[in-house]
Amino acid sequence: GAGVSQSPSNKVTEKGKDVELRCDPISGHTALYWYRQSLGQGLEFLIYFQGNSAPDKSGLPSDRFSAERTGGSVSTLTIQRTQQEDSAVYLCASSLGGSIVYEQYFGPGTRLTVT
Amino acid sequence: AQTVTQSQPEMSVQEAETVTLSCTYDTSESDYYLFWYKQPPSRQMILVIRQEAYKQQNATENRFSVNFQKAAKSFSLKISDSQLGDAAMYFCAPSYGGSQGNLIFGKGTKLSVKP
Numbered sequence: 258g259a260g261v262s263q264s265p266s267n268k269v270t271e272k273g274k275d276v277e278l279r280c281d282p283i284s285g286h287t288a289l290y291w292y293r294q295s296l297g298q299g300l301e302f303l304i305y306f307q308g309n310s311a312p313d314k315s316g317l318p319s320d321r322f323s324a325e326r327t328g329g330s331v332s333t334l335t336i337q338r339t340q341q342e343d344s345a346v347y348l349c350a351s352s353l354g355g356s357i358v359y360e361q362y363f364g365p366g367t368r369l370t371v372t
Numbered sequence: 373a374q375t376v377t378q379s380q381p382e383m384s385v386q387e388a389e390t391v392t393l394s395c396t397y398d399t400s401e402s403d404y405y406l407f408w409y410k411q412p413p414s415r416q417m418i419l420v421i422r423q424e425a426y427k428q429q430n431a432t433e434n435r436f437s438v439n440f441q442k443a444a445k446s447f448s449l450k451i452s453d454s455q456l457g458d459a460a461m462y463f464c465a466p467s468y469g470g471s472q473g474n475l476i477f478g479k480g481t482k483l484s485v486k487p
Contacts, residue, residue, distance in 0.1 A: 290474055300463065300477035313472060348417060358405045358473040363417035 259283070261364035263349050269370045270339055278334040278367045280349030288354030289332050290361060291324060295345035303347075306332060307354055339371045374399050378464055378478035385454045386486050392439075393449045393481045395464030401425075405467045406440065406447045407475065412460040420462070423447065451483075459485045 262281045270276050282289050291303040302316045306326045317323070321340075326332040336343055346368050350361035376397045385391035397406075408420040423431045423440050430438050435455075439448045447466075451458055461482050465475040 288473065292475075292477075299479050300475075302474040302476070305472055305474050307472075313474075316474075346415065350417070352473065354473075358467050360407065360419045360422050361473070361475065362419070363409075366415050368415075 261349055261351050261362055263347075263364035263367050265367060266365060267368045267370075269372060272341060272371055273338055275335065275337045276339055276369065278336075278347050278349075278369070280332045280334070280351075280364060282330065282332070282349070282351030283362055284330075286351035286353055286362075287329060288352045288359075288361075289326060290350045290352075291332070291334050292348045292350065293318075293345045294348055294366070298345075300348075303334070336369075339369075341371050344369055344371045374466070374468060374476055376464055376466060376476055376478035378462075378481050380481045381479070382482045382484070384484045384486060385451070385458075387454055387456060389454055390450060390452045391454055391483065393451075393462050393464075393483070395447045395449070395478060397445050397447065397464070397466050397476075397478075399445070399466065399468055401468045405473075406438075407465045407467065408436070408438070408447075408449045409463045409465055410458075410460040411463065411480075417463075421449065454485050456485050456487060459483055 264279045289306040321337045324334045346366045348366045350363045352359040352361045404425045406423040421433045435452045461480045463480045464478040
């Protein structure tokens with residue numbers, strides 16, 4: 258079946274602009290995760306969804322970052338007023354979710370460059 | 373803070389030989405999961421192997437096996453009969469905190485395979 262997909266694969270934006278990153282999880286996966294991968298910080302957890310709910314938003318680096326998930330499927334990560342330090346690869350992952358920690362399946366990522 | 377240490381930033385192995393990548397972690401949790409992921413230059417994060425902390429038996433997956441030492445909080449990955457396609461960044465990633473299941477990544481080990 259289809260894996261996790263993310264769009265766009267690459268995004269170049271000017272400092273101060275808003276960007277939206279999209280993630281389509283594997284069908285039937287109720288858990289969805291966003292991570293950020295940068296040279297300086299390595300891989301960081303950003304936010305987790307179980308269904309449409311995000312019980313833990315503590316990983317979001319600032320209030321310029323927000324995320325939503327609709328219909329228990331597609332998720333959008335929005336970064337407002339982008340800064341150069343936001344440049345990174347944003348990875349989305351999904352898993353079966355529930356009471357057991359299942360393995361996560363990752364998308365190919367979106368490389369964000371803020372100029 | 374829950375930390376993950378991969379003490380070998382880079383490793384090299386001859387094709388068909390065996391290599392072991394080390395990982396130590398720090399947690400006060402008693403029940404958790406441990407994963408190894410690989411990330412080739414394509415950027416796609418791929419699950420290599422998974423271990424439940426409550427299981428004493430070490431996980432194996434074809435040429436990949438782990439040496440899990442719970443008391444020592446050590447989780448090393450052994451790759452046997454190394455192949456050129458094994459060249460990638462390898463990340464050790466525990467998952468704590470109940471069903472939320474977000475991964476905490478080490479900084480990674482870059483594995484090169486020499487023909």
